[in-house]
Amino acid sequence: MTPHLRAAARPDVAAAIAGRLLRHAAPDLPETSGPGRETPRYTVDxxxxxxxxxxxxxxxxxxxxxxQVHGRATGGPLPLAVxxxxxxxxVLAAQGVTALRVARARGLDLREVRTSVAQGALLAIGQYLAAETARDNSGPPEPDSPPPSTAGADALPAGGLATLExxxxxxxxxxxxxxxAWREFWARLGVAPALAGRGWLPFQQRFATAVCPLPDELHRAARRRTLAELRAAAHRxxxxxxxxxxxxxxxxxxxxxCLTPGPAPFPRARRHQHTAVPGPRPAVPLSGAVLPLTGLRVVESTRRVQGPLAGHVLRMLGAEVVRIEPPGGDPMRWLPPLAGDCSARFSALNxxxxxxxxxxxTAPGRAxxxxxxxxxxxxxxxWAPGKAARxxxxxxxxxxxxxxxxxxxxSGFGDAFGDRPPPLGTDYLAQVHxxxxxxxxxxxxxPAPSxxxxTDVLGGLVCAQGVLAALAAREATGxxxxxxxxxxxxxxxVPRSAHRPRWTALDRPLRTADGHLYLGPEARACPEAVLRLLDGAGPMATEHLAARFSRRTTEEWTVRLAEAGLTATPVxxxxxxxxxxxxxxxxxxPPDPSTGHARPYAPWEFA
Structure with missing residues (x-):
């Protein structure tokens, strides 16, 4: 399958990822053919x-x-170097095309899908957006989280990472x-329980706040010990x-x-095929339009981010998604900040x-x-490894x-550790491994995880794409x-070079009189062109050149750069x-009564 892209303004990395996933999704499935059955098309810009x-x-x-979110922990906005x-x-483009394959096999007349890199970015920060916009409606910010302000990440203490030396x-x-376990680990490193306890809340909240201001005493305690001593304390x-x-x-x-085909339908299943593969069920499309998975049902038993996001994506594609939660509900429902009577972050995904x-x-619960x-x-x-079997x-x-x-x-690590027990399958350890x-x-x-x-976000998206690939295969094979x-x-x-990049001051956000500005690719590659815009400036190092941006506002610099044919983006x-x-x-x-917080719209447009 070779989806069609607009030749102009095509993000090459997005197109390459989409192509790779689409080849992996349907290597052996026959193409649809005949009138009105042309290959689904996508556009990504x-x-x-x-x-x-x-x-x-x-x-x-x-x-x-x-x-802004990535740079919170280190004191100011910072690009991801990937x-x-x-x-x-x-991944979104591949999801859209694969969902179209499922829809067309089920008789829905959908032929193309559009998405963009900006919509991908907005989906990735959806939880943080929900928390920031709900906070305006629910009182003061929770402890140890960054306050919303025009200062943004610059208002945070530097050194807010959890990485230890x-x-x-x-x-x-x-x-x-x-x-x-946290308290005992630090006790073995000579830290008093009360002091270790002060670090527990920011350590756990770092998943939600993207910053981890541990007490300095914990970092000092780690620096007094060798790697072997920390490993021994962790093991014990x-x-x-x-x-x-x-x-x-x-x-x-x-x-x-990895997609492993299930058993072939046996005779009894074939006689009851209408129950084995449910037909379309009544569903209310999220946008009022027909969506590719309308009529399909997903049952999820998930927690935190990766699993709920996979279900969220399938729901945005039109599926009915039913959550299984423990008696009394998922404890994540009540983590601040609240949007109405529910956690904003939980609501963003569920x-x-x-x-x-x-x-x-209990046996009745499992039944x-x-x-x-x-x-x-x-x-x-x-679930954790082995739980499903138990x-x-x-x-x-x-x-x-x-x-x-x-x-x-x-999962967190799949079979990456072979027969050895894997570490706890969370985002930051996955980034490290x-x-x-x-x-x-x-x-x-x-080096340190963002x-x-x-990986929680990307892992949820990849899981959803695997589900879509399996649904497409089911339509072809039963x-x-x-x-x-x-x-x-x-x-x-995520593609990355063999060596970590070396940046100049112009590769980072530039502080202006009222905010930050990020130079476009031409200006970053040609400091001389930027130098010509600085009044009366002679040759100077890029660090000194960058410092002069604080003399004008973001808007003033944007206009001056545009007049010189250079692009720049306010941060x-x-x-x-x-x-x-x-x-x-x-x-x-924008925030509405049904959610109480802002949210990105679904990142596809289908036609």
């Missing part, structure tokens, strides 16, 4: 519905908030979800620890997802999903899940009686599948502005 001139990846990062937004857009110059990332307390290397190359290059409560520790899966097209979970809810338990089911597991922690920062910064949840994806398999999609440092800016009116929905 930089800005999409965003009314701004966005000529490249960095302009998108500046305008759509990625620089084409992250383009990779997200490539040892006495023998190693850098390590630790992870635990257990406060008792059950904390996961990985060494942060400086090599940006992926440690492994797994397939984005709004519109009906909920069924089931206690999976309820089996019944829900039997009436679904997709069953999705991101519950009797693995693919091998469900597919024999429901051979048309798509069974999807979104995949080399992304080194790749996202330039060579003059120590505290923006890069068989369901098991889909395995992971955070590290998603991280491996967004206040996410709440996305809900107010006219340029984002068609891409971001």
């Amino acid at each position: 930089w800005a999409g519905p965003v009314g701004a001139d966005l000529p490249d990846e960095r302009a998108v990062q500046a305008a759509c908030g990625l620089m 084409d992250y937004a383009s990779v997200v857009a490539g 040892t006495s023998d110059d190693a850098r390590v990332e630790v992870e635990t979800l257990d406060p008792l 307390t059950g904390i996961s620890l990985l060494t942060v290397g400086s090599d940006p190359a992926p440690a492994v290059r797994p397939a984005a997802w 709004a519109g999903k009906p909920v069924v409560e089931a206690d999976l520790t 309820m899940v089996r019944a829900l899966a039997a009436a679904a097209d997709v069953f999705l979970h991101n 519950l009797g809810l693995d693919a091998s338990d469900l597919l024999p009686d429901h051979p048309a089911l798509v069974y999807a597991w979104a 995949s080399g992304l922690a080194a790749a996202v920062r330039p060579a003059d910064q120590p 505290l923006m949840t890069l 068989r369901g599948s098991r889909v395995d994806s992971s955070l590290v398999s998603a991280a491996a999609l 967004l440092t206040d996410l709440t502005a996305l809900a107010r800016a006219p340029a984002f009116r068609a891409a971001v929905a």
Whole structure:
């Protein structure tokens, strides 16, 4: 399949990722043919519905908030040193085309899809956008999170990373979800329990706030110990620890997802094919238009970000998504800031999903899940390794009686550690293991994961694309599948050079009199052209050249650069502005009574 792209303004990285995923999604499926059955088409560009001139990846990062969120932990807006937004857009394009294949096989007359790098960036910061805009409606900001202001990331303390340094110059990332294990780990390093406790809240909240201002005493305690001593303390307390290397190359290059066909439908299933593969069910399209997955049902048992985002994507494509939650509801529902009576971050990924409560520790609860899966097209979970088998809810338990089911597991590390027990499968450890922690920062910064949840978002998107590939295969073969994806398999999609890049001052956001400005590709590549705009300036180092930008406002510099034929993008440092800016009116929905926070619109337009 060779989707058609506009020759002009094509983001090459996004197109390459889309092509790679589409080849992986349907290597053996026959093409549709005949009148009205031409190959689905897609268009991916930089800005999409965003009314701004966005000529490249960095302009998108500046305008759509990625620089602001990524830079929070280090004191100011900072680009990601990889084409992250383009990779997200490539996955979105592949999702759109694969969803069209499913829709057309089911008789829906949809033929093309559009998306953009800017829409990918907005989807990636959706949780942060929800939290910032809900905070205006729900009182003061929660502790240890950045306040919304025009100062943005510059108002945060520098050094807000969780990465620890040892006495023998190693850098390590630790992870635990257990406060008792956290306290015991630091006790073995000579830290008093009360002091360790002060670090627990920012450590856990870093997933939500993208900053981790640990007490300095914890960093000093780690620097007094060797790597071997930290590893021993982590081993004895059950904390996961990985060494942060400086090599940006992926440690492994797994397939984005692995699709294992289920058993062929047996005679009894064929006689009841109308129940094995449910037909279209009544559904209300999110935008009032026909969507590719309208009539399909997804059942998910997921938590945190990766799994819920996969379900969120399938819902935006038109599926009915039913959540299974423990009795009393998912505890993440009440994490501040609240939008009405629900966590804004939770709502950003789970709004519109009906909920069924089931206690999976009991036989009736597990029977309820089996019944829900039997009436679904997709069953999705991101449980810890081995949990599905212990519950009797693995693919091998469900597919024999429901051979048309798509069974999807979104994991942290998949089989990347072989027979060894994997670390805790969370975003930051996945960044470390995949080399992304080194790749996202330039060579003059120590390697460390971005505290923006890069792999959680990308992992959820890759899982959803695996599900779509399995649904497309089911339409051609009548068989369901098991889909395995992971955070590290998603991280491996991100292209990166063999060595970390070296940046000048012009490769970073420039402070102006009232904010920040990011130079376009021509200006970054040609400092002499920028120098000519500085009144009476002679030859100077790029650091001194950059410092002179503080003499004028962002708007003044933008106009002067444009008059010289150079592009520049104002750096967004206040996410709440996305809900107010006219340029984002068609891409971001303002807070409304149903959610209480702003949200990106679905990142595809189908026709």
